[in-house]
Amino acid sequence: MAQAVAANTKWWSGGKSPFNIEYGKLMMWYFLMSDAFTFGAFLIAYGTVRMSSNGWPDPNHVFQSAPFLGDGLPLVFVSLMTFILIVSSVTMVLAVHEGHNMNRKGVIKWLAWTIVGGFAFLGCQAWEWTHLFHEGAWWGKIPVYAGSHFLNADGSVPSTNFSNFFFTITGFHGFHVFSGVIINIIMLIMTIQGKFDQRGHYLMIEKAGLYWHFVDLVWVFVFLCFYLL
Amino acid sequence: MEHQSMSSEITFAPEHHDTKSVVRKIIKTTVILSVITIIELALGYIIFFMHKNPDHSVNLVLAIKGVIVILSLAKAFYIVSIFMHLGDEIRNMIMTIVVPLFLFVWFIAAFMWDGNSYKDLRNTYDRHHAEQTNVKPTNPKPAEHEEHSEKPAAEGVKQEKLH
Numbered sequence: 557m558a559q560a561v562a563a564n565t566k567w568w569s570g571g572k573s574p575f576n577i578e579y580g581k582l583m584m585w586y587f588l589m590s591d592a593f594t595f596g597a598f599l600i601a602y603g604t605v606r607m608s609s610n611g612w613p614d615p616n617h618v619f620q621s622a623p624f625l626g627d628g629l630p631l632v633f634v635s636l637m638t639f640i641l642i643v644s645s646v647t648m649v650l651a652v653h654e655g656h657n658m659n660r661k662g663v664i665k666w667l668a669w670t671i672v673g674g675f676a677f678l679g680c681q682a683w684e685w686t687h688l689f690h691e692g693a694w695w696g697k698i699p700v701y702a703g704s705h706f707l708n709a710d711g712s713v714p715s716t717n718f719s720n721f722f723f724t725i726t727g728f729h730g731f732h733v734f735s736g737v738i739i740n741i742i743m744l745i746m747t748i749q750g751k752f753d754q755r756g757h758y759l760m761i762e763k764a765g766l767y768w769h770f771v772d773l774v775w776v777f778v779f780l781c782f783y784l785l
Numbered sequence: 786m787e788h789q790s791m792s793s794e795i796t797f798a799p800e801h802h803d804t805k806s807v808v809r810k811i812i813k814t815t816v817i818l819s820v821i822t823i824i825e826l827a828l829g830y831i832i833f834f835m836h837k838n839p840d841h842s843v844n845l846v847l848a849i850k851g852v853i854v855i856l857s858l859a860k861a862f863y864i865v866s867i868f869m870h871l872g873d874e875i876r877n878m879i880m881t882i883v884v885p886l887f888l889f890v891w892f893i894a895a896f897m898w899d900g901n902s903y904k905d906l907r908n909t910y911d912r913h914h915a916e917q918t919n920v921k922p923t924n925p926k927p928a929e930h931e932e933h934s935e936k937p938a939a940e941g942v943k944q945e946k947l948h
Contacts, residue, residue, distance in 0.1 A: 558876040575878035585871075585882055596889055600896050607900030610908070610918040616833045631829050638822055646815050649868050653807055701926045709836070711921045762870075769869045773861055780857045784829045785850055 584763045588770045591732075595774050598728065599781050602721045611708030613718050615783050618693075618705050623683055634783050637680045638775065641733075644673025645772040648740075652765045655758025660747060663761060667744045670768065674737035681730050685723070693719045722782060729771070729778050736771045739764050814867045821856050828853050 567574035575582065606612050616630040625632070647669040654662030691706075692699030698706050698719045708714050743764045752758045828849050835841040866872035871879055908915040 575875045604896045604900035608903040
C-alpha cells in the first residue's frame with residue numbers, strides 16, 4: 557500500500573517534498589507524535605503507581621452506572637462512549653474523502669456529523685464526571701466507607717491516586733476532544749464560506765482529520781487502561 | 786488534474802481510487818474496529834465474572850488482559866493505517882513515525898517492572914506499610930444530604946501517599 561519511489565527521483569535535492577507530503581500535514585504528524593508521548597507518559601505513570609500499590613479499586617465496581625439505567629451495569633456506558641467516538645472518526649474519514657473529490661456539500665454533511673459526535677462524547681464524559689463527583693470522588697477525594705464501590709479489590713482503603721489519575725487523564729483527553737470540536741467547527745465554517753474551493757484543495761480538512769483520529773486513538777488506550785485492565 | 790491544485794511541494798499525484806472502493810474500505814474497517822471492541826468488552830465481562838469467584842486463577846486473568854492489550858494495539862494499527870491514511874504514505878515517512886514509537890515497548894516494560902519491584906521491596910522492608918494498606922473500613926455510608934467531607938476514613942487510618 558505504501559508508495560514506492562523510483563531510485564533516480566533524488567528525494568533530497570530540494571524544490572519538492574522528499575516524502576511527497578505537504579509541510580503542514582507532516583508537521584501535524586510530528587505534533588501528534590509528541591502528544592502521543594505525553595499521553596503515553598501519563599498512562600505509564602498510572603500503570604507504574606498502580607503496580608506499586610498493594611491494592612487498587614476494581615473498575616467494574618467503580619464504573620457501573622449509566623444515565624437513566626441506574627447501577628449494576630459495568631462497561632455499558634463506556635462502551636457507548638467508545639462507539640460514539642469511533643463513529644465520529646468514521647464520519648471524519650468520509651468528510652476527508654469528500655474533500656479529495658472537492659465535494660463541498662459532502663464535506664459539510666460529514667463534518668457536521670463529526671461535530672455532533674464530538675459533543676455527544678463530551679456530554680457523556682460530563683455525565684460520568686458529575687456522577688462520580690456526586691458519589692464523593694474528586695481530585696484528592698475518594699469515598700471510603702464499609703461497602704463502598706471504591707474500595708480496593710481486597711476490601712482495603714483505597715488511595716486517592718485512583719481518582720487523581722482518573723480525573724487528570726480523562727480531563728486531558730476531554731480537553732483534546734473539546735479543542736478538536738472547536739477546530740472542526742472552524743473547519744466547517746471555512747468550508748461553508750468556500751475557502752477551500754478557492755484554494756483548490758481540502759488539505760486543511762485532512763489535517764483536522766488527523767487530529768480528530770488521534771483523539772479517538774488516545775481514547776482507545778484510556779478506555780483500555782482505566783476500564784478494562 | 787488533482788495534483789495541479791495541491792501544494793507545489795507535491796510532485797506526484799496520490800493514487801486516486803474510485804469512490805465506491807474507498808467507501809467500501811472505510812466501512813470494512815469500521816466493522817473490524819467494532820468487532821474488536823465487542824470482543825474486548827466480552828473479555829472484560831469474563832474477567833468481571835471471574836472476580837466474583839474468590840478462587841479464580843490470577844494467571845488466567847492476566848492472560849486475558851494480555852489478549853485485550855493486543856486487540857487494542859490492533860485497533861490502533863487500523864485507525865492509524867487506514868483512517869489516518871498513514872498506510873498510503875511513502876514508506877520512509879511511515880518509518881519516521883512508527884520506529885520512534887517502539888520506544889514505548891521499553892518505556893512500558895521498564896516502568897511496570899520498576900513499579901512492581903518498588904511494591905515488593907517496600908512490603909519487605911516496611912512492615913508498617915504492608916499492614917496499613919490492608920485496613921478495611923468499618924464506618925457506615927454517610928447520609929445522602931450530608932456534605933461530602935474529606936475522605937471519611939476508618940479510625941486510625943491515614944491516607945498513604947506515594948513518596
